[in-house]
Amino acid sequence: MRIIGLTGSVGSGKSTVGKLMEEHFNVRLQMTDEIGHLAYQKGTESYEQIIQLLGKVILDEDKEINRKLVADKVFQEERLLEQLNSIIHPWVKQYLSEDMEQQKKKKEYSYYVIESAIMFQTGLDRMCDEVWYVDAEDAVRRERLKRDRGYSDDKINNIMDNQRENAKRKEQCQQVINNNGNKSLIMEQLEKLLV
Numbered sequence: 408m409r410i411i412g413l414t415g416s417v418g419s420g421k422s423t424v425g426k427l428m429e430e431h432f433n434v435r436l437q438m439t440d441e442i443g444h445l446a447y448q449k450g451t452e453s454y455e456q457i458i459q460l461l462g463k464v465i466l467d468e469d470k471e472i473n474r475k476l477v478a479d480k481v482f483q484e485e486r487l488l489e490q491l492n493s494i495i496h497p498w499v500k501q502y503l504s505e506d507m508e509q510q511k512k513k514k515e516y517s518y519y520v521i522e523s524a525i526m527f528q529t530g531l532d533r534m535c536d537e538v539w540y541v542d543a544e545d546a547v548r549r550e551r552l553k554r555d556r557g558y559s560d561d562k563i564n565n566i567m568d569n570q571r572e573n574a575k576r577k578e579q580c581q582q583v584i585n586n587n588g589n590k591s592l593i594m595e596q597l598e599k600l601l602v
Contacts, residue, residue: 408511410519410534414526415541416570418548418563420586420593424541425522427593432601433517435510439499439531440524446498447472453498460490496529503534518601527576539600540580547587 413428415421422438429436446453449470457472458465465476481488503521510516526532543551545567552558558566577583584596 408514408516408519410507410521410536412526412532412535412538413520413522413541414524414532414538414576414580415543415586416548417524417566418552419541419543420551421522421524421541423590424584424586424593424597425520427590428518428520428597428601431594432597434601435506435516435519436522437503437506437520438522439503439529442499442502443495444474445502446495447474447477451498453494456494457491460494461487500529500531500534503531507534524570527579532579537581538579539582539584540577541584541586542577543586 413421413425425436425438428434445451447457448454454472457477461477461480465472465480467473477491481491507519510519521531521535523529523531526535526538532538548567549560549563552563552566553560582600584593584600586593
């Protein structure tokens with residue numbers, strides 16, 4: 408089972424590429440944002456750690472963690488965001504490591520794909536045989552972020568400024584997927600790479 412990391416900047420279409428891989432090839436797709444959300448669930452060690460870090464004010468009436476309240480709190484104070492990440496990121500890595508081992512034993516998939524915007528910053532790249540960068544021109548990314556997420560120009564500028572470092576990561580990747588066009592262009596590239 409070949410382990411592929413899939414990364415790129417916001418709006419580049421990482422999720423689209425990952426889902427196409429999952430639909431058309433023998434791929435187990437793991438999206439780290441979705442896995443990270445599992446860390447907030449009751450019964451996990453991380454649930455208790457998050458409450459200890461941020462207080463019970465982040466809980467709703469059912470004692471579930473309200474992620475919007477968490478976001479409001481941590482984005483006001485960078486130190487809290489770093490501490491939250493120090494809880495979530497190791498939890499995600501552990502989850503992936505355990506799932507990967509199970510999948511290797513089952514021998515059901517040819518490829519195991521980890522999709523993450525912060526692949527290198529979290530060390531997930533070290534779990535992969537290779538890392539692919541999903542690339543799209545700034546204008547294409549802007550249009551997608553406005554259309555699909557309803558982001559304002561100011562929000563897009565902020566995100567893009569904060570992710571300039573991400574674009575430099577492209578040089579560390581073994582493959583680059585061009586996602587300026589349509590799904591058939593992506594499929595053409597994937598068919599050459601996933602042989």
